[in-house]
Amino acid sequence: MKKSPVDYDRLFHALGDPTRRAILRRLVQRPVSVSGLAEPLGITLTAVVQHLQILEEVHLVHTEKLGRVRTCSLQPDGFRALEQWVRNHRTPWERRLDRLGRFLAAPNDPT
């Protein structure tokens, strides 16, 4: 039960492309098929699939094929890794500020 170590190289690289970020933005709304993603982007299916591979490898996206259609959705793992990185790269005084901010904001929505 080992957690695979995060490859931040590939994670940030994945996020560094506007097309890939557009894909993610789209998936925040709801899961979409490959061709559903390709259409508004104005690129070939092939290109989309290539981007999806990259996004899957860093666990930002999960895809599943049912019949002939591959459905893509967001996967939280990559996002969590990203947050982790940000947390680890704060200077000490910023950490303190953050905890304060969280303390002030917290009681709003105790779902």
Next chain:
Amino acid sequence: MKKSPVDYDRLFHALGDPTRRAILRRLVQRPVSVSGLAEPLGITLTAVVQHLQILEEVHLVHTEKLGRVRTCSLQPDGFRALEQWVRNHRTPWERRLDRLGRFLAAPNDPT
């Protein structure tokens, strides 16, 4: 008093390089000169400066030259932009979970 819009392309690109992330990791501890950065990385001064330019452009690093030595330190702006992005790319249920987590964790350090 307009805030310049964040160029996420360049921001993520900047973070996608291991050398640049090594530089940031180094600067979390304390400000360092250019040659101070170059030495443990095993690359030329020139290369370091090129990386620094990229990091400065996305406001992850701030540098200042005094006499002949340029001192580099972290700049929070880029990091904040990064967090912003992550927040905007959460699926709704994750947002709820997060607020819960924050609520539970908050009262620890009300500095």
Next chain:
DNA sequence: AACATACTGAAGTATCCACTTGACAATTCT
């Protein structure tokens, strides 16, 4: 069965990027 749909795979290409070298400039030290 015939046809359309939704993807998959291999191979090519133009561009970008990290890094180097080598020549130079500006400060500080002795």
Next chain:
DNA sequence: AGAATTGTCAAGTGGATACTTCAGTATGTT
């Protein structure tokens, strides 16, 4: 002043990357 330190600039190079095209392969539909 002379020498060492610290950084800057311009140009080049090898490898990665975002696409494309073209030729398939399943899977649905009629």
